Amino acid sequence: MAAPRIAVVGHVEHVTLGRTEGVPQPGDIVHLLDARFLPGGGGGLAFAQLCRSDAEIHLFTALGHDAAARAVEERIRVAPGRVQVHAAARAVDHPRVVVVVDAEGRRTIIVTGAPLQPAATDPLPWSILAGCDAVYFTGADPESLRLARAARRLVVTARRGAALRAAAIAPDVVIGSASDPRENAPLDAYDPCPGALVLTDGPRPVRVLRPGGAALVDAPPAPDRVLGEYGAGDSFAGALTFYLAHGLSVEEACRRAGPHGAAVLRGIDPLETQSGLIAP
Template sequence: MTRGVLRLAVVGHVEHVTLGRVPALPPPGGIAHLAAPRTFAGGGGGVALLQLAKAPAEVHLFTALGSDEAAGEVAAALRGAAATVHAARRAGPHTRDVVLVTPDGERTIVVVGEPLHPRAEDPLPWELLAACDAVYFTAQDPAALRRCRAARRLVVSARRREALAASGVRADVVVGSAVDPREASRLADYPVPPGALVLTEGPAGGRVERADGTVERFPAPPPARVTGAAYGAGDSFAGALTFFLACGLPVVEACARAGPYGAAVLAGLDPGAAQLPLVLTPA
């Protein structure tokens, strides 16, 4: 750690999420009724931000918001987090997600509209990134990703493989899930290989593939009974991983420390309410 107080940032999208339980996914032509629906600010950037906001750190969010009621509700929810929000404004509706949770805790997500991402051309305080101990990137603009490279540590979602390739920068860590087709990848898939590729494997733990060709595994946290939903588990893991990397932990140890933070989300429907406070304690 290089400073008394860590400075962290998330660059990416935040959606207006409506989540509820269904007895089963509807068949073709069927109708699903959400039981006990709840709304919150989520999405890949939103959930990671809420996890990092539970750290003893200065936290910033770079994002974009629409101009409708949903955008206002998202902005209000973000104001309740312990973070500074830097948001570009877009004319038009904010992105909404409808999440259907089945009895096994699995979630099916319907995205209404295109996610709103910050762009390098937006008049946001991008110069702050150079003073950040770590930045988590889950946006789409390669030029914005190049701005993020000024941070001491750069963690990129594996969902943003195309943006990373187009940017030409080297990420310190790319993080994703080996069981998610959007995120499963190999180091060879990246024109500029990251320092490490982290892929989680659910109850099997996960693996870290390094640029030098070595592969190490990290354990899964103790098994957790799913009483809520799997929504947000991967993004909470990514946020926690970013924190532990900023603290200076080696990648494999940081992954092992981050595991319980992803698993904790399985106990609730709203990931922000189920997330654990981030603390650096002896292993």
């Protein structure tokens, strides 16, 4: 098939990422080592993963009006062409996030405010969504979620349960983590029911749950040493959306997306370790 058109609807945060030698204790002065800035968050990292393909990519997001917003915008507005950014303006400071990765690769995320999300009332080219082969939604606005449902395939993060209930639409896939209580609600918690609920579980098999039954998809081998887990789930979600846009089954898309989530574990910065997406 021709290169698909894929959209991401959601937030991009100003992230300061670094590592520490151990888990901080009360009263500690913690030194953040190898610190760097990146445009992160669920929307930003899935978008970055999708940009590592030949697909036509559209990002629908919102930006504040301060230096943090300008730094984010400079990084996400890559060369014009197959990647386009549609950003709503917000007269507020852009949220800043600090991500601390410890010696075991575990990440702690400290946020300064709620993420900025686009809304259907923003003057953005929302009609593009109807022509998309797939949309990954990590926004919060129910009406923009309804607009995203016009795409051929719709993937929604499990963290947006409130938007799903308000929009009253059934996505093709809801994706979450079995170990995260904010994401591991059972299939019957969704009304309407999605076509499939995908739950990742670290190095264990991915669960694909449907009203008619469940399937397991083997996770790829993890590296011998996990250097950082920040962004692994978001990279998996972006890759899953890419393979669904190509018409693959949910199970096969999970199998192919797994290595893209695992690739991120090789370092602390997902933008340095994400691997390229190749059409099936």
